[in-house]
Amino acid sequence: MNLEPMAGFLTFWAWWVAALVLAAVETVAPGAFMLWLGIAAGLTGFVTLATGLGWEGQLAVFAILAIVSVLWGRKWAKRHQGSGPSSVSRRADQLPGRAVVLVEPILHGTGRAELDDTVWLVTGPDAPAGTVMRIVRTEGATLIVEHIG
Structure with a gap:
C-alpha cells in the first residue's frame, strides 16, 4: 500500500495542530504575535494538502508566510488600533x-x-x-x- 499521499494529509493536520497551539499561546502571551504565526501555520497546512510538498518546502512556505503575516498584522494593527495610548489614558x-x-x-x-x-x-x-x-x-x-x- 502506498502511504505517500497519506503522509501529506498527516502533515496537513500537524500544521493545523501547530496553528491551534499558537493561537492558544496567543491567549496568554501579550503582543498579538503568535496569532500571525498560527495563521501562517494554518495556511502552510492548506498549501501542504494542495501540493504535497516535502518537509523542506513546507518549512520554506511557513517561513515566507510567517514573515508576510507578521508584517501584514503589524500594518493592520497600526491602522485599526492607532499608535498611541487609548483616549482613556489621554x-x-x-x-x-x-x-x-x-x-x-x-x-x-x-x-x-x-x-x-x-x-x-x-x-x-x-x-x-x-x-x-x-x-x-x-x-x-x-x-x-x-x-x-
Whole structure:
C-alpha cells in the first residue's frame, strides 16, 4: 500500500495542530504575535494538502508566510488600533476648550477648579471663587485656564 499521499494529509493536520497551539499561546502571551504565526501555520497546512510538498518546502512556505503575516498584522494593527495610548489614558488631551468653575480663588496664579466631579489644580490669571474659566491646555495634572470672553 502506498502511504505517500497519506503522509501529506498527516502533515496537513500537524500544521493545523501547530496553528491551534499558537493561537492558544496567543491567549496568554501579550503582543498579538503568535496569532500571525498560527495563521501562517494554518495556511502552510492548506498549501501542504494542495501540493504535497516535502518537509523542506513546507518549512520554506511557513517561513515566507510567517514573515508576510507578521508584517501584514503589524500594518493592520497600526491602522485599526492607532499608535498611541487609548483616549482613556489621554483624558487631559480632551480638556482644552471646556469650562471650569473655580472652587478656590486663583491667587498669585494658582487655585482650584471643579470639572466632572473632580477638583483640579489650576493656574492662570487671578480670579475669585465661582468664576467660570476656560481650559487652554494641560501641564501634567494642572489645568492652564483663562477668562472666558
